[in-house]
Amino acid sequence: MTAPAQAPATPHPAAPAQAPTTPHIAGAAALPPVRSFVRVEVADPRVRPLLRELGDEYSARYGKDAHSELARYPDQEFTPPHGGLLVLLLEDGEAVAGGAFRRYDEATAELKRIWTHSAHRRRGLARLVVAELEREAATAGYRRIYLTTGHRQPEARNLYLVTGYTPLFDTEADPEAIGGPLPFEKRIASTREATA
Numbered sequence: 001m002t003a004p005a006q007a008p009a010t011p012h013p014a015a016p017a018q019a020p021t022t023p024h025i026a027g028a029a030a031l032p033p034v035r036s037f038v039r040v041e042v043a044d045p046r047v048r049p050l051l052r053e054l055g056d057e058y059s060a061r062y063g064k065d066a067h068s069e070l071a072r073y074p075d076q077e078f079t080p081p082h083g084g085l086l087v088l089l090l091e092d093g094e095a096v097a098g099g100a101f102r103r104y105d106e107a108t109a110e111l112k113r114i115w116t117h118s119a120h121r122r123r124g125l126a127r128l129v130v131a132e133l134e135r136e137a138a139t140a141g142y143r144r145i146y147l148t149t150g151h152r153q154p155e156a157r158n159l160y161l162v163t164g165y166t167p168l169f170d171t172e173a174d175p176e177a178i179g180g181p182l183p184f185e186k187r188i189a190s191t192r193e194a195t196a
Contacts, residue, residue, distance in 0.1 A: 033091040033092050034091070034092050034093075035089060035090065035091050035128070036089075036090050037087050037088070037089055037090070037132050038087065038088050038090060039085060039086070039087055040086055040087070040088050041075065041078070041079060041086065042075040042078055042086060043075065044088075046088055046095040047086065047088065047095070047098065049095070049117075050088075050095060050097075050098050050115050050117060051070055051113070051115075052067075053115070053117065053118060054070065054113065054115045055067040055069075055070050057118075058070075058150070061150065061152045061153065062150065062152060070113070073102060073112070077102040077103070078100045078101075078102055078112075080140070082102070082103060083102065083103030083109070083140065084100060084101055084102040084103060084109075085100060085101055085133070085136050085137075085140070086098065086099075086100040086113075087099060087100070087129065087132055087133065087136065089125055089128060089129055089132070091120070095117070096116065096117050096119075096120040096125060097115060097116040097117065097120065097125040097126060097128070097129050098113070098114075098115055098129060099111060099112070099113055099114035099115065099126075099129040099130065099132075099133050100112045100113050100133070101133050101136070101137055101142075101145070104146050107142060107143045107144055108142060108143075108144040108145065108146050109133075109137040109140070109142040109144075109145050109146070110145070110146050110147060111130070111133055111145055111146075111147035112147070114126055114129055114130060114133075114147075114156065114159075116129075126159050127159065127162075127163060130159065130160075130163050131163075133145075134186070134188055137188060138188045138189060138190050138191045138192075139191050139192065140192065141190050141192035142188065142190060143187065143188060143189070143190045144185060144186070144187055144188065145165075145185065145186045145188060146183065146184070146185050147160065147165070147183070147184050147185075148181035148182060148183045148184070149181065149182050149184070150181060150182070151175035151176060151178050151179060151180065151181070151182055152175070152176075154175075157175070157182060160184045163186075164186055165184035165185065165186045166184060166185050166186065167182065167183075167184055168183040168184060168185060169182050169183060
């Protein structure tokens with residue numbers, strides 16, 4: 001006697017369908033990270049780790065606790081009602097870099113705290129932050145950007161030189177001999193004037 005024919009197996013309706021697996025392809029590039037800028041306040045919990053690491057690095061480079069220097073300006077100076085702004089660069093939702101500007105004078109924004117998390121350096125993220133801050137400053141009506149960087153921060157000095165900032169110090173002089181902050185400026189076109 002022959003066994004009755006069985007119907008072909010069908011998946012159980014409650015069982016999730018299995019996603020097809022993609023074999024690993026040697027040499028295939030990973031998807032690029034999703035990047036976005038967000039406006040935040042200094043009190044945002046995503047800002048604290050970046051500022052803590054920035055303070056630790058400044059302290060190591062200059063031999064004194066720099067955390068109080070980072071707190072020198074009131075938080076509200078980095079908010080739009082006071083002429084400032086703080087932005088974070090997020091990569092796949094994680095804060096990897098940031099920076100701010102504050103009102104220096106009626107026509108000038110002062111860049112402050114440009115920072116890239118140590119695990120994300122050498123990828124051009126600081127350039128993106130500077131470009132975003134310049135765009136935001138122009139939108140806010142500023143026509144000039146001023147900033148200073150420390151004499152023991154050659155990476156920052158180079159960043160500002162390659163992004164078109166004019167040094168307001170002798171670039172041939174030994175930064176250690178200068179000893180103090182290294183000032184830069186850049187003229188920008190206010191987009192507020194262009195739309196007015």
